[in-house]
Amino acid sequence: MKKSPYPITDDHIHIHPGTGRGLEAAKDFQKSGGTHIFLVSLPSWSYGIVPGKGEDYRPVFEATLKTAAAIRELGLVVFPILGIHPAEITYFSEARTEGEMAAIMQEGLSLAARYVADGQAVALKSGRPHYPVSPGCWDLSNEVLFHALELGRVCGCAVQIHAETGPCTDVIGMAEKAGMDPGRVVKHFATPETLLAPSFIARHEAIPALCREKRAFTMESDYMDDPTRPGAVIGPRSVPRYTTRLLTDGQITPEDVFRIHTETPSRVYGVEIVL
Numbered sequence: 001m002k003k004s005p006y007p008i009t010d011d012h013i014h015i016h017p018g019t020g021r022g023l024e025a026a027k028d029f030q031k032s033g034g035t036h037i038f039l040v041s042l043p044s045w046s047y048g049i050v051p052g053k054g055e056d057y058r059p060v061f062e063a064t065l066k067t068a069a070a071i072r073e074l075g076l077v078v079f080p081i082l083g084i085h086p087a088e089i090t091y092f093s094e095a096r097t098e099g100e101m102a103a104i105m106q107e108g109l110s111l112a113a114r115y116v117a118d119g120q121a122v123a124l125k126s127g128r129p130h131y132p133v134s135p136g137c138w139d140l141s142n143e144v145l146f147h148a149l150e151l152g153r154v155c156g157c158a159v160q161i162h163a164e165t166g167p168c169t170d171v172i173g174m175a176e177k178a179g180m181d182p183g184r185v186v187k188h189f190a191t192p193e194t195l196l197a198p199s200f201i202a203r204h205e206a207i208p209a210l211c212r213e214k215r216a217f218t219m220e221s222d223y224m225d226d227p228t229r230p231g232a233v234i235g236p237r238s239v240p241r242y243t244t245r246l247l248t249d250g251q252i253t254p255e256d257v258f259r260i261h262t263e264t265p266s267r268v269y270g271v272e273i274v275l
Helices: 023-031 054-072 098-117 135-155 169-178 207-212 238-248 254-269
Strands: 009-013 036-040 077-083 123-127 158-162 185-188 197-201 218-220
Touching: 009 185, 009 218, 009 254, 023 054, 036 054, 036 254, 054 077, 054 098, 077 098, 077 158, 098 123, 098 135, 123 135, 135 158, 135 169, 169 185, 207 238, 207 254, 218 238, 218 254, 238 254
Parallel strands: 009 036, 036 077, 077 123, 123 158, 158 185, 185 197, 197 218
Antiparallel strands: none
16 A cells, blocks of 8 residues: 555545445555545435435435445545535436426535534535536526525535536625635636636646646546446546656645645645645
C-alpha cells in the first residue's frame, strides 16, 4: 500500500457495494495514496426506488451512511454528501410529472438537511439538468436548487451542484439571495471560468496553470461504481495518481497539493483534513 506523506482528497466519488465494486474501489483509492473522500449519495434509481415522497429517499441516504462506515473501517476518512441528483426531475417522467418530482425532490433535500444538522453528513447535493430541458422544467429545477441553497444557509453547510458545463454565473446570485456564501457552492465537474468553488476532474488539463495562479479548487474522480457504464468517467485511483504524477513531473508543488487537498476542502466544507 502506498503511504501518502500528505492528505489526498477526492471531492466527488460514488461507491455502491450492492451492484458495483464497492469496497474494492475504495481500496484502490487507498492503495494509490488516497486518504480522504467526499462520498456522494447515488440517485434513487440506483436502488430501484421510484420516489413518491421525500421520505422515500431515506433508504438512499442510509445506504450512503452505511457505505461510509464500511469504508472508514479500511482506514480512510469519509465525509458523506447527501442530496438529490437533478436528473431525477425527468428520469421518472413515466411515473411522475416534473412538477410532482420537483416537490418530491425538495422534500428529499429537506430530509438530507436533517442528516447534516445531526452531524451525519457534511454537505448537500443538488443542481439542475446538464442536458436540454423545457423552460418549465428549467424553472422547476432552479426552484429545487434554490431550496437546496436555502437549506445550506440554514445548516451552515456547503452545497455541491451538478449542472451544465460552464460558469453557472446565475447561481452566484441565487446563493446570495438564499443567504449563502457562493464560495461554499461547489461546482462538480467544473470548468475554469466558474466563480463558484470549482471541483475539477483529476485529469483536467488546466490544473497546472491554475496552480501557478494560486487558484483555490479541489479534485475529483466522479467515479460512478456502475458496471453498466465502464469508462464513463475516471477510476478511483485517478485523484492520487494524477496528483502524484503532476508533483513528480514538477507541474505542481507540495504547496499546491496542500491547497488542493487540505486547505480548500477544509475551508469550503468546514471539516478537518489531516493525516
